[in-house]
Structure formats: structure tokens, C-alpha cells
Amino acid sequence: MLSASGRKIESCDSYQTQPADLPTFLRVLGPNPYKVAYVQPSRRPADGRYGENPNRLFKHMQLQVILKPPPENVQELYLESLTAIGIDLRQHDIKFEEDNWESPTLGAWGIGWQVMLDGLEITQFTYFQQCGGVDLDPICAELTYGLERLCAFLQDVDSIYDIVWARDPVTGREVKYGDVRLADEQQFSVYNFEAADVQSAWKHFELCEGECKALIERYGALTKDKNEGDGIAREKSRFPLLAAYDLCLKCSHYFNILDARGAISVTERVGVIARVRALAVGIAKAWMDQQYGSENKSEKSEKATESAAKGKKGKLAPVG
Structure with a gap:
């Protein structure tokens, strides 16, 4: 198949x-x-x-x-x-x-x-x-x-x-x-529903979050170095952003386990999602800088993007 x-x-x-x-x-x-x-x-x-x-x-x-x-x-x-x-x-x-x-x-x-x-x-x-x-x-x-x-x-x-x-x-x-x-x-x-230790899951979440944040901040420090030369450029090109993203995914997985265990209240949920999203956004921006340089970052607003997307969907929507 x-x-x-x-x-x-x-x-x-x-x-x-x-x-x-x-x-x-x-x-x-x-x-x-x-x-x-x-x-x-x-x-x-x-x-x-x-x-x-x-x-x-x-x-x-x-x-x-x-x-x-x-x-x-x-x-x-x-x-x-x-x-x-x-x-x-x-x-x-x-x-x-x-x-x-x-x-x-x-x-x-x-x-x-x-x-x-x-x-x-x-x-x-x-x-x-x-x-x-x-x-x-x-x-x-x-x-x-x-x-x-x-x-x-x-x-x-x-x-x-x-x-x-x-x-x-x-x-x-x-x-x-x-x-x-x-x-x-x-x-x-x-x-996932009965046996996962809630305190341990939170600890794993926070450890992964902390290491991911530290990597994003270290990359950010490289981009702010005003004396950027071949050495800084090389450090940026080899910086482990893929590892940072892996840590972000682990945070998302621990969030899902905690959610399945019923350990996250409705009010907490919004805040925890925002914490993981902040990691993903930081990694995405760093990746764009690492791979393409800041001049390639999109400046379109989300509203404009959504409007254009709906127009395209109308043209491409399959019949069924």
C-alpha cells in the first residue's frame, strides 16, 4: 500500500x-x-x-x-x-x-x-x-x-x-x-489515564521547557552580537535548533499526558498552551534567521493571511 x-x-x-x-x-x-x-x-x-x-x-x-x-x-x-x-x-x-x-x-x-x-x-x-x-x-x-x-x-x-x-x-x-x-x-x-505520576510529569515538562528556553536565548544572544564575523556566523549555522524543537515536542507530549490524567484545569490549560506556543514561536523565528536571514521573515498580518487562504480554499475546494 x-x-x-x-x-x-x-x-x-x-x-x-x-x-x-x-x-x-x-x-x-x-x-x-x-x-x-x-x-x-x-x-x-x-x-x-x-x-x-x-x-x-x-x-x-x-x-x-x-x-x-x-x-x-x-x-x-x-x-x-x-x-x-x-x-x-x-x-x-x-x-x-x-x-x-x-x-x-x-x-x-x-x-x-x-x-x-x-x-x-x-x-x-x-x-x-x-x-x-x-x-x-x-x-x-x-x-x-x-x-x-x-x-x-x-x-x-x-x-x-x-x-x-x-x-x-x-x-x-x-x-x-x-x-x-x-x-x-x-x-x-x-x-495515560490512571498511572502517570502527575508531579513527575510536571517536572519533566518544566525540565524540557527550561532547556528549550535556554537554547532559544543562547541563539538570540548570537543574533545580537554586533561584532558578528565568520566565527559567529559559524556558531549560528551549527546551532542545535532541531534539538530545541525536539524539547518543545516533549513539552507538548507531557502536556497531553497531564491533560489525559485530568491534572490541568480549564484555567491552567490556556496558560500551559501559551508556554509551549512561546517555545515553538521562538524556535520558528530562530530557524528563519538561521536558514534564510531576517530579511525573509513574513510581515503579513494573520488576518490578511487568513483572508487570502479562504480565497484560495474557495478555488481549490473539492466537490463531495
Whole structure:
């Protein structure tokens, strides 16, 4: 399935990276083209269901596609990718339902749709407009395919846990998805909802936040050095902003664990989200400076960006 959909994506002059975990947020910033497809796990502590829900998971796999800038026929290419993996669009109901996407902790948002296949969401289709508070120019298209749901559909099984993961070439014995992943879902649901130590989670959050802040401040000090020469330029070019972003993601994950544990009140939630967002914004601005120089930073207002985005969405909206 991945090979077939990957070949269709490569027709957009993109490349595949297997596996990957950090590229999306930072690579969509700036003017350079970026077209890639990769598989990655998506962990959402609050989505765990103790392995009892047939199509909802704490950790699922997704094929993530980034097309920057997006081709004019991106929606046609997406539908062709479904055909390439064996879905007969004439026999099944495909709908694009408006579902604008936002990640408050990362200061990112976009306009788009959730793609429904016979009533089941299989893909999130988004035109990214902003990441880390930085307006994207050009904007990019992101498609995230839910691999477990697609596999369950193609294998005609009612539960993700009944997907055939592998088959012994000699005996024909089948290994099911549940054999490999059911225990993960059960035990991590217990951890995320019941067993995670709240004080320890807060401590980990604050440690990651503190180190991330320190890195952002150290980079900021380099940009303010009035005696900038080859030495400072070299220090800026090799500065570990990717590591800072990794720490930011860890903060976001600990926030999600605390949220699943019910350890964050409604009033606290806004403040904690703002803390993580401040890290993401600081990293995005530093990355733009490191990679492109300050002259490339976007000056468009969020309101102007959103207005332009809605106009583009009206032109590109698929019928369904």
C-alpha cells in the first residue's frame, strides 16, 4: 500500500524518507520548495480506549505528505493515490468535509478537510498557513493518511486489531495487528489515564521547557552580537535548533499526558498552551534567521493571511 501511494506522491517530484519524526514543522518555513512523504507514529494520550474501540487508538501510524508549494491538481493526485492502493472510487462514497486544523501549542493552523470513506475518516487534508506564528510563503499542502483505517478497509475487517500484520511464507500462519499492538494500547491507556505520576510529569515538562528556553536565548544572544564575523556566523549555522524543537515536542507530549490524567484545569490549560506556543514561536523565528536571514521573515498580518487562504480554499475546494 505504501509503495503504491508513494509512487503516486513521487510523481509530484517529491521523495520518500522512512522513517522520519521531525521534518514537518521547520521544513515548511521559508521560501524553499519541500516535497516529501514519510511514515510516522502519532501519539495522542487522550485518544486511548484500552484497546476496546475497533478504530480509535492511542498510537496510530500515518503516512504524512508535504507538498510545498502545492501543485494545482493536488486533490486529483490524492484521489489517484486512493485508486493506486486498490480503492474503487466508483464503488465507494468519498466526501470532503470542512475541518480546519489548528495546533495551539505549536502556533500552527491551516484550512482544509477531513476525507471520509464510506463515513470513516481516512485522511486529513490541510493547506498550512502558519507555523510557529510565522506566515508561510508559499503555503503548503499536508495530507495525513490514517494507515490502520485504510488497511482495515482494504482487508475488509471491522476492527483494526484484525488487520493481518504479516503472514508466514511457509506455514501461512497470520500475525494480526492485535498480536503486535493490543498490549501497547491497553497498557498505555492505563498509564495515560490512571498511572502517570502527575508531579513527575510536571517536572519533566518544566525540565524540557527550561532547556528549550535556554537554547532559544543562547541563539538570540548570537543574533545580537554586533561584532558578528565568520566565527559567529559559524556558531549560528551549527546551532542545535532541531534539538530545541525536539524539547518543545516533549513539552507538548507531557502536556497531553497531564491533560489525559485530568491534572490541568480549564484555567491552567490556556496558560500551559501559551508556554509551549512561546517555545515553538521562538524556535520558528530562530530557524528563519538561521536558514534564510531576517530579511525573509513574513510581515503579513494573520488576518490578511487568513483572508487570502479562504480565497484560495474557495478555488481549490473539492466537490463531495
